[in-house]
Amino acid sequence: MNAFVRFVAQLAGCALALLVAKPAMADVERFGLILGNNVGSPEQAELRYAESDAEKIRDTLQSLGRFDPDKLVLLQGESADTVRKALAGLGERLRLAASKPNTQVVLFAYYSGHADGAALHLRGSALPLGELEQWVRASAAEFRLLILDACRSGALTRVKGGTRAPPVEIRTEGSLAREGLLFWTASAANEDAQESDAIKGSFFSHYLNSALLGAGDVDGDGNVSVEEAYRYASENTVRASSATFGGTQHPTFRYELSGYGKLELTTLWEHTSGRATLVVPAGKPYLVFRDSSSGPVVGEIGASDRARHISVRPGTYFLRARAPDALLEGRVRVGAWETREVRDADLSRSAYARLVRKGGVRSSAFFVGAGAQVHTALSNATGTCFGGYGEVGIHWEALTGQLRVGVCRAAFDNGRLQGTVDEATAQLRLVRVIDLRSVSPYFGIEAGALFLSQNFDLRNGSASDSRTFGMTGAGVLGVSLELAGGFALSAEGAFALYLYPLENAVSGETKRQADLSIRPSVGLSKTW
Structure with a gap:
């Protein structure tokens, strides 16, 4: 948004506020209680991101939410007794602020950490949910929002189900008026609230903070309202957690509003320092x-x-x-x-196969490919075997696994007999890829089954067609070049050993044959 558009948006917002405000506009004082605890009860695993989540929420409210720094209380890793003292002190500050003439008080309370259906678990101590809820209800603030990002926190809102609730509708018009009470929880009463190393935080807190920074500004007015923030955090938490081992996490809400006007939690174009x-x-x-x-x-x-x-x-x-x-x-x-x-x-573009091999973002990538291949003549033929192959495979961090199926045809002519040799192979391959700046050399091994079919055209004498099975193995050395759209071009050489029964076309005698062959190939693959 350019400066002119931003100025117009601000001017329109001010005009609207003047139109809907009461004759004597009230001052609004905003207070925040932000709690984060990585450590819960002794038997609970230590969390990694609860305290940093709390710090992010505090910073966002201070930067964009018009919360003065001295009215934001951040406690990280504290016990229940320390939190109780903070509640008492903040409660008194809320009472004094509310006693001022023509002043409306907003309370934003947030907790990230361990909990169960009965209490918050704070460094080996417990703070009952009922005690925290009662403190929020009894506070002098006219608008109170309590957010719990913790396991089974849905007990506070009495939502037990594992199905997705409809989007919250907190539709209000006008400016601050009367009073309101909102409870948000990151999970239902029977669910775990989950953290993610990919986003370096809990799902719900991550999406709540993203919403407050602007991603939740659905109507484009430059403000993120209570409704927009919850809707964004809830829907994205359900989406992201649905793909996790822990299962889908369903945020819940309960609200008690009485003639309360629309409240913006953050304002993107104003007070941005x-x-x-x-x-x-x-x-x-x-x-x-x-x-x-x-x-x-x-x-x-x-x-x-x-x-x-x-x-x-x-x-x-x-x-x-x-x-x-x-x-x-x-x-x-x-x-x-x-x-x-x-x-x-x-931005630079990296194919997923390379990212998998670097050990980041994804654990595997699937690909398919096809190409042309030849190999030097075996003892059952007098000419090069020309053909092609198809393959499917998976890239992992350390290795690439492939199943390759190949076919080719060679000629046979010893002066007395003429014919063709049809060959089919199915091979399992393990390859190690080394990613350089523009190309990716690779090396590996393969082993598989071999089918040979000899078909003769007689000039003199007689010979019968033959069908035989054998084995093949090879060492592989190649290089691939990334193209656009997930495609890659490859060229390789394989040094192959073929083991198969070879029948003398005239005498009918059969012996075990071992042949070495060189097999070059070129191909095209597509990775997802």
Whole structure:
């Protein structure tokens, strides 16, 4: 969005606020309680990202949510007693703020960590869910939002089911008025809230933070409302967790609103303290990392998200996008107040096969291929065997496994007899690929079954056709070149050993034959 459009949007927002406000507009004071605990009960595994999730939410509220730093309480890795003291102190601050004339108070409470259906587990201690809920209800804030990103936190909203609830409808008009109470949980009462190493956080907190940074701005007004934030976080958590071993995670909600107006949790174009905006193309999901691919995940924009922008601090970011056949990656730098439109051409393109072999992003990639091959004559023929092959395979990090089926035909002519030799092979191959800048050399071994069919045309004497089975093995050396669209061109040479019974066409005697052959081939493959 350019500066003029942003100015018009801000002006329209101010005009709308003036139209719907009461004669004496109330001041709004926003308070936040942000809790993160990696360590729960002694028997529970330590989490990796709960405390960093809490810090991300705090930073986003401070940057974009108009929460003053001194009104945001962040506690990481603290016990239940320490949290109770913080609740008491914050409760008194809420009471004093609410006692001011013409002042409305907003409370945003968030927890990420271990829990069960009865309590939060805080470094070997427990804080009952009922106690936390009662504190939120009894607070002097007029609007209260409690978010729990923890296992079985759905007990707070009394949602037991494992089916997806309809999207929340918190449709309100106008400005702040009356009072409201909202409870959000990251999972239903019988479900685990899951973390992901890929996004370096829990699913629900990751998508909630992405929504607040701008991915949830569905209507494009530059603000992320309560409804937009929950809808985005909920739908994306269901989508992402559905592919995990732990199973689909269903966020839940309960709300008690009384004449409450629309509330924006974050405002993207105002109060940004010199922040910047990244805009990405439609049609692909983008992960945004700070500094590099090993840096913290800032946020995500999904493939089908209508909002294609995300608010960030000025600096360098690493973007990763998934195309159908490859990964797009690259670093971009954005300055204060700048809106940077990222194009696919700004990012480098890496085929999934290479990424699998680097041990990142995916654990395997499937491919199919076909090509032409020949091999030097065996003892049962007098000419080169010309033919082709087809193959299927899987790229893993350490090795590539393939099943290759080949056919070829050679001529036989010893002056007395003429004929053809048809050959079919089925081989299992294990290959090690070494990725260089533009090409990928590889080497490996193969072993399989061999079928030979000799068919004779007689000039003098007589001979019968023969059908025989044997074995084949080979050492393989080749190179592949990546093309666009997931395609790759390969050329290789195989040094093959053929073991098969060879029948004398005249005498009818059979002996075991071992032949060495050189088999060059070229082919085209497609990887998904």
